[in-house]
Amino acid sequence: MPVKGNQFRSNTFREEGKIKTTAKERLSKDRTETLPQFTFNNGRLIKIVGLFFLILSIYFLIAFSSYLFTWQDDQSYVSGPNGGWNKLFGHTDGVLLAGPQQLPVENWLGRLGALLSDQFIYQWFGISSFIFIGILFIIGYRLLFKVQILPLVKSLGYSFFLLIFISVTLAFFHSFTSDYPHYLEGEFGFWTNRLLQSEIGNSGIAGLLGFAALTALIIAYNIDFKIPEREKKIHDIEPVLVGDPDIEEEYRSEAVEFPLANRRSRLNRDQQKPEEGATDLPLQQERITKPLEYEAPVEAKPLVPRVTIPFETIPAVASAAASAAAPLAAVVASAIPLNVQRNEEPKEAEEKPQPAFTVVKTEEEKTADNLVEKFGQYDPKLDLSSYKYPTLDLLENYKSNKISVDADELEANKNKIVETLNHYNIEIDKIKATIGPTVTLYEIIPAPGVRISKIKNLEDDIALSLAALGIRIIAPMPGKGTIGIEVPNQNPEMVPMRSIMNTEKFQNTTMDLPIALGKTISNEVYIADLAKMPHLLVAGATGQGKSVGINAILVSLLYKMHPSQLKFVLVDPKKVELTLFRKIERHFLAKLPGEEDAIITDTKKVINTLNSLCIEMDLRYDLLKNGQVRNLKEYNHKFVNRKLNPEEGHRFMPFIVLIIDEFADLMMTAGKEVETPIARLAQLARAVGIHLIIATQRPSVNIITGTIKANFPARLAFRVLSKIDSRTILDSGGADQLIGRGDMLLSTGSELIRLQCAFVDTPEVERISDFIGGQRGYDSAWMLPEYVDESGDGGSIKDFDASDRDPLFEDAARLIVMHQQGSTSLIQRKLKLGYNRAGRIIDQLEAAGVVGPFEGSKAREVRLPDDYALESFLENLKK
Ligand SMILES: Nc1ncnc2c1ncn2[C@@H]1O[C@H](COP(=O)(O)OP(=O)(O)OP(=O)(O)O)[C@@H](O)[C@H]1O
Numbered sequence: 001m002p003v004k005g006n007q008f009r010s011n012t013f014r015e016e017g018k019i020k021t022t023a024k025e026r027l028s029k030d031r032t033e034t035l036p037q038f039t040f041n042n043g044r045l046i047k048i049v050g051l052f053f054l055i056l057s058i059y060f061l062i063a064f065s066s067y068l069f070t071w072q073d074d075q076s077y078v079s080g081p082n083g084g085w086n087k088l089f090g091h092t093d094g095v096l097l098a099g100p101q102q103l104p105v106e107n108w109l110g111r112l113g114a115l116l117s118d119q120f121i122y123q124w125f126g127i128s129s130f131i132f133i134g135i136l137f138i139i140g141y142r143l144l145f146k147v148q149i150l151p152l153v154k155s156l157g158y159s160f161f162l163l164i165f166i167s168v169t170l171a172f173f174h175s176f177t178s179d180y181p182h183y184l185e186g187e188f189g190f191w192t193n194r195l196l197q198s199e200i201g202n203s204g205i206a207g208l209l210g211f212a213a214l215t216a217l218i219i220a221y222n223i224d225f226k227i228p229e230r231e232k233k234i235h236d237i238e239p240v241l242v243g244d245p246d247i248e249e250e251y252r253s254e255a256v257e258f259p260l261a262n263r264r265s266r267l268n269r270d271q272q273k274p275e276e277g278a279t280d281l282p283l284q285q286e287r288i289t290k291p292l293e294y295e296a297p298v299e300a301k302p303l304v305p306r307v308t309i310p311f312e313t314i315p316a317v318a319s320a321a322a323s324a325a326a327p328l329a330a331v332v333a334s335a336i337p338l339n340v341q342r343n344e345e346p347k348e349a350e351e352k353p354q355p356a357f358t359v360v361k362t363e364e365e366k367t368a369d370n371l372v373e374k375f376g377q378y379d380p381k382l383d384l385s386s387y388k389y390p391t392l393d394l395l396e397n398y399k400s401n402k403i404s405v406d407a408d409e410l411e412a413n414k415n416k417i418v419e420t421l422n423h424y425n426i427e428i429d430k431i432k433a434t435i436g437p438t439v440t441l442y443e444i445i446p447a448p449g450v451r452i453s454k455i456k457n458l459e460d461d462i463a464l465s466l467a468a469l470g471i472r473i474i475a476p477m478p479g480k481g482t483i484g485i486e487v488p489n490q491n492p493e494m495v496p497m498r499s500i501m502n503t504e505k506f507q508n509t510t511m512d513l514p515i516a517l518g519k520t521i522s523n524e525v526y527i528a529d530l531a532k533m534p535h536l537l538v539a540g541a542t543g544q545g546k547s548v549g550i551n552a553i554l555v556s557l558l559y560k561m562h563p564s565q566l567k568f569v570l571v572d573p574k575k576v577e578l579t580l581f582r583k584i585e586r587h588f589l590a591k592l593p594g595e596e597d598a599i600i601t602d603t604k605k606v607i608n609t610l611n612s613l614c615i616e617m618d619l620r621y622d623l624l625k626n627g628q629v630r631n632l633k634e635y636n637h638k639f640v641n642r643k644l645n646p647e648e649g650h651r652f653m654p655f656i657v658l659i660i661d662e663f664a665d666l667m668m669t670a671g672k673e674v675e676t677p678i679a680r681l682a683q684l685a686r687a688v689g690i691h692l693i694i695a696t697q698r699p700s701v702n703i704i705t706g707t708i709k710a711n712f713p714a715r716l717a718f719r720v721l722s723k724i725d726s727r728t729i730l731d732s733g734g735a736d737q738l739i740g741r742g743d744m745l746l747s748t749g750s751e752l753i754r755l756q757c758a759f760v761d762t763p764e765v766e767r768i769s770d771f772i773g774g775q776r777g778y779d780s781a782w783m784l785p786e787y788v789d790e791s792g793d794g795g796s797i798k799d800f801d802a803s804d805r806d807p808l809f810e811d812a813a814r815l816i817v818m819h820q821q822g823s824t825s826l827i828q829r830k831l832k833l834g835y836n837r838a839g840r841i842i843d844q845l846e847a848a849g850v851v852g853p854f855e856g857s858k859a860r861e862v863r864l865p866d867d868y869a870l871e872s873f874l875e876n877l878k879k
Helices: 023-034 044-078 092-098 110-145 152-177 186-221 234-243 245-255 260-271 283-295 298-303 313-323 327-344 346-351 363-375 380-384 407-423 452-457 459-466 497-501 546-560 578-588 603-626 632-640 663-670 672-688 706-710 723-730 762-773 809-819 824-830 835-848 867-878
Strands: 428-435 439-446 472-474 483-488 514-520 525-529 536-539 566-571 655-660 690-696 714-717 743-747 752-759
Touching: 044 110, 110 152, 110 186, 152 186, 407 428, 407 439, 407 459, 407 483, 452 459, 459 472, 459 483, 497 514, 497 546, 497 752, 514 546, 514 743, 536 546, 536 723, 546 566, 546 578, 546 655, 546 690, 546 752, 546 762, 566 578, 566 603, 578 762, 603 632, 603 655, 603 663, 603 672, 603 690, 603 824, 603 835, 663 672, 663 690, 672 690, 672 706, 714 723, 809 824, 809 835, 809 867, 824 835
Parallel strands: 536 690, 536 714, 566 655, 655 690
Antiparallel strands: 428 439, 439 483, 472 483, 514 525, 514 752, 714 743, 743 752
């Protein structure tokens, strides 16, 4: 069947049997093949055109610049009545007679230079003609080096505008002094200005130019016409947010990496934290709250009860307003109910989890302000103020970082795809290739009438016909009406870590926990925020790049974070992979009190550590609740501004990242004992800055259980051995089609992105560890809360020897019974204890039966109703 409308029709293969060439044909074919072919496909012509443009731009630059100095001398030569362009080639006799040195013009580029400059500058656009040089340069550079300096179409648009605008503006101002000569504005500017002067007068021109300038600025920069000092009221903000596509877009683009479905589930999870009265919020509400935080100054935040305003009220109001048929009234009206809603339901406002902004106006705040004035903000980095972040030269500078897929390879693959699809009677309209580091994506637009489901059904057959390992078919490409076929490159390019770290994107990122994962299929640097993920599941068969991937994650965080901001809990049952990081123990690692080694290899200790992390999570939740904030970031912000008293147990909280390198081992040996705390952490720990990265070689369902999967929306798959494994980790096939060596798929919930993992080698990691480890660190690793497991069932100590009881045991018991609140942080605050000791006391109180067992993020049950009961209880205990 012919390929209807296929732009590559001439390249389609003929069937094997039909290729019967005579010796003569072959001979002539051989001959033609030895000659260079200047077709667009092999890229030579493009390069030549590019080179021509570049040289032309330089030529213009010299000619135009020289014109500025020589125009007066050359004017009579170039003027039309004297012959102008006609004189250009009519002087062979003159040259013969006078010799080439004696040019009749002064322009540095001779007659042609003088004539061209005169044409562009004097006859056409004046000095704004210099813009042409820029345009030629951008186009030439793009064609020759295949690098886009500026977006082409946009640049052409702006250049066109500037050309006219500058020319007319100069003519306008020039006309006040003299009419002649026109080399500033050119004839175009001069006559346009003349015309306008006669039609709308000078004031009209001034107005027109001003309007044009402002319009251009708005289009280019969306400049703001905000009147300063005006206090934002809720009705000023809200209509903008609902309607302003720019702000919505800004937010949306931020959320790209984490699709809405995820955001919702994360939001729901956040709501599970222990604040009372926490309710599930409609999705849109989160979407509009975020820009508000951008927009509103801190003082305006108490107004943020946007959370209390049901989003649905807006359409209702809008329709009421519409019936009044007054657009302005609609805006005003939409504001009124928002306020009314707030005023009428103040109770609801109190019930929602917004305490952070309601309590801070008191004496305490003034005290905090005074403290900040006196001592400055609290600086967590002060303890290690001389700490130096690792430098880029610790990373290897691998030479070849250029994509090397040549035209022949592209052509051959394309032909094969076209042929294969034709074979299945699938007609193609267009095919487009995007070259990535490891694979090239061929995007196909099927001819009208071809059903995508047909291609989808033939996926396996097509892959088989193309017969290459690593072919992945994406039908349809999400968000596009095309079909993607990813074909591995013959010479895959490694993506060195240094080339990622070097980028502005990574250097200037404002993410909380940026992890540089590598490059996308279109060669863009891909950086994800672990804090938003909020946990990551990594799977891949052995030798496919998992360890390199984990090192890349660790290294990116080490390059961005100060030791006071981040602690790692490293679990490495294989005992080899993470040992490289031992040297940074006193800077970046966390461990259980009394442990020798910060890198945990023993299963039993892993269980203790996980439970200890759960305790840390609960402690953090207590502190957050106490500080009346919702998450770690707000808490630390408040702490830094000295609004939280360290004497009440408050402390600066670093992020904690738990990395488990071989999860399958743990699940095999400890099962539920590991799964339960992991699931708890995954469910709740995000808001308190604890994030998990769990890697496994064996992504089978008994390792990655439903509970675990449900709480890890972000998953990273290196090559796995079967489609089933791929489904387990990604909920879809594809990971079995990867080609290994760092080729991976990242699933963020609904989106699946193919990435080439950044490569960082063991010696590089070693150098980084040495660099950090060689600096002054803390006295020891960061201490996790103590967790003692005697019973072996994951519970706390059940029985204490009376003599072992803490001297403050009784005081703590009185405190707890008085407040009827079994919380460690209460003991910590009121008795001014460290959290380890307070944790020990609460364990002892549990063992004695004063408080009930640990109940997650809820406070423990207090089993004695009042002082009287407690005193007699204590008496009994002494006996
Ligand atoms: N991103 C990458 N770019 C280029 N080559 C890579 C990349 N990642 C891994 N490789 C190559 O693959 C080899 C194996 O990688 P790695 O040690 O990370 O595998 P693994 O999946 O962790 O294996 P195991 O599970 O057995 O530890 C590396 O030594 C390296 O040569």
